[in-house]
Amino acid sequence: MKTLTTIAVGFDGSADAKAAVRWAFNLAAQIDAHVVVVHAVGMLGRFEDRDAAKQLEESVRQLSDDCGLDSSRVRLHVANGDACSVLIRVADDPISADLLVVGSRGQGKHPGLLLGSTSLELAEHTTVPLVIVPSL
Amino acid sequence: MLVMNGRYEDAGHEESGHPERPDRITAAIAGVEDLHLGDDLRAVAPHAATRAELARVHEGTYLDELGAFCYAGGGDLDEDTYATYDSWTIAQYAAGGGLAVIEELRRLNDGVGFIATRPPGHHALRDRAMGFCLLNNIAVAAASLTEQGERVLIVDWDVHHGNGTQAIFWDKPDVMYVSTHQSPLFPGSGAAYEIGGMAALGRTINIPLPPGATGDVIRRAIDEVATPAIAEFEPTWVLVSAGFDSHRDDPMADLALTGGDFAALARTVAGFAPGPGRLAIFLEGGYDLAALRTSVASTIAAVLAGAYDDEPPSSGGPGTEMVHYAQAERLVALRIAQEAASKGDYSA
Numbered sequence: 001m002k003t004l005t006t007i008a009v010g011f012d013g014s015a016d017a018k019a020a021v022r023w024a025f026n027l028a029a030q031i032d033a034h035v036v037v038v039h040a041v042g043m044l045g046r047f048e049d050r051d052a053a054k055q056l057e058e059s060v061r062q063l064s065d066d067c068g069l070d071s072s073r074v075r076l077h078v079a080n081g082d083a084c085s086v087l088i089r090v091a092d093d094p095i096s097a098d099l100l101v102v103g104s105r106g107q108g109k110h111p112g113l114l115l116g117s118t119s120l121e122l123a124e125h126t127t128v129p130l131v132i133v134p135s136l
Numbered sequence: 137m138l139v140m141n142g143r144y145e146d147a148g149h150e151e152s153g154h155p156e157r158p159d160r161i162t163a164a165i166a167g168v169e170d171l172h173l174g175d176d177l178r179a180v181a182p183h184a185a186t187r188a189e190l191a192r193v194h195e196g197t198y199l200d201e202l203g204a205f206c207y208a209g210g211g212d213l214d215e216d217t218y219a220t221y222d223s224w225t226i227a228q229y230a231a232g233g234g235l236a237v238i239e240e241l242r243r244l245n246d247g248v249g250f251i252a253t254r255p256p257g258h259h260a261l262r263d264r265a266m267g268f269c270l271l272n273n274i275a276v277a278a279a280s281l282t283e284q285g286e287r288v289l290i291v292d293w294d295v296h297h298g299n300g301t302q303a304i305f306w307d308k309p310d311v312m313y314v315s316t317h318q319s320p321l322f323p324g325s326g327a328a329y330e331i332g333g334m335a336a337l338g339r340t341i342n343i344p345l346p347p348g349a350t351g352d353v354i355r356r357a358i359d360e361v362a363t364p365a366i367a368e369f370e371p372t373w374v375l376v377s378a379g380f381d382s383h384r385d386d387p388m389a390d391l392a393l394t395g396g397d398f399a400a401l402a403r404t405v406a407g408f409a410p411g412p413g414r415l416a417i418f419l420e421g422g423y424d425l426a427a428l429r430t431s432v433a434s435t436i437a438a439v440l441a442g443a444y445d446d447e448p449p450s451s452g453g454p455g456t457e458m459v460h461y462a463q464a465e466r467l468v469a470l471r472i473a474q475e476a477a478s479k480g481d482y483s484a
């Protein structure tokens with residue numbers, strides 16, 4: 001198996017996404033990997049308030065401190081697109097992730113349906129191993 | 137003669153506070169009414185696209201899931217896109233509008249089509265909703281035409297890249313997709329080096345533009361980058377993804393077009409059609425209701441050679457260098473792909 005050097009984790013600021021980021025940071029600390037925290041800006045994203053970007057950076061810094069992961073191992077990547085498309089692209093340049101980690105939010109407003117669940121859509125389309133971190 | 141889709145009840149596809157709302161259609165229709173077309177306006181009966189018509193461009197499993205999702209009460213499909221209980225039916229009518237209008241244009245062998253339906257379509261993928269779009273209305277129409285042997289040009293002047301339409305026809309040589317759009321912006325695709333698949337090299341033309349780009353820049357983009365390729369393609373039909381969110385007043389993005397610019401664009405695009413009855417204009421985005429109304433009026437007046445007091449065209453914005461860069465990037469990508477093809481290397 002290829003060594004895991006780059007872990008990508010989806011982050012929309014929600015509690016479930018924070019759980020996923022913690023999981024990714026803890027894994028990275030154990031195996032000396034780098035983490036790219038990926039934030040997708042959707043079509044409505046431009047209406048987010050101006051402080052949103054700062055809050056995002058602050059949350060990521062706080063989480064890496066909590067997990068004892070050196071901030072030099074963490075990078076925030078903000079990209080235009082829907083979460084699913086943006087997260088599928090982490091396998092490609094410039095991120096070239098070996099593993100994708102996401103929270104389980106939206107795991108089904110309507111159980112049994114793929115639609116409306118980013119994690120299930122990703123499971124269908126991802127080209128790198130995917131970890132879905134359950135929210136507690 | 138303007139041929140329009142008959143209006144269907146779309147009030148059930150609404151989410152409180154969401155910019156993609158029923159008032160948009162009211163505004164677009166008001167724009168047409170402002171032209172007082174009288175007998176020159178013909179409305180066809182509303183048509184809900186059949187499963188077979190949709191399945192030309194969408195996965196059957198996606199259609200099943202979307203229907204089930206709506207009938208289970210709907211909800212958010214992603215951070216931007218919603219569906220309600222009624223959305224499945226409404227989306228079928230939105231996709232069917234283009235089919236009905238095109239059938240009438242074929243029968244008349246005359247006129248111009250305008251399809252004011254919602255939800256919009258150009259972001260919808262074969263197997264996924266996104267960017268406010270559930271079904272890809274213009275793709276459904278284009279696929280019905282190619283099935284009858286037509287060569288279809290799609291020009292997309294919405295401020296966002298029509299990633300869904302591009303993906304659906306990526307490797308189809310009988311459809312040419314031309315998009316001008318703001319970059320960077322959602323959905324993040326639409327780089328100039330995206331030129332189509334190996335079976336359709338050069339059939340995708342993307343011209344990204346910087347925030348603030350004005351009408352002169354977008355006209356130059358079409359004239360210099362797209363027009364020579366379109367002439368070579370020789371389309372038998374022209375469809376337009378007319379998104380009016382590229383208007384300077386639209387809250388969704390930062391291009392600086394005016395009604396007068398849409399009129400000029402529409403005249404240029406109409407010139408790509410080989411004759412009467414071969415042009416259909418599909419409403420995509422457009423979220424400032426006043427701008428939407430005047431932009432629709434300007435566009436329709438331009439293609440019917442009618443009179444309308446347009447806003448003056450805009451000029452002087454940034455983006456000329458970006459257009460030149462896009463042209464260069466596109467030509468390099470084409471050469472690399474053609475060399476790979478000649479060596480039989482289809483992985484490029």
Ligand SMILES: [Zn+2]
Pocket residue numbers: 294295296379381420421422
């Ligand atoms: Zn748009």
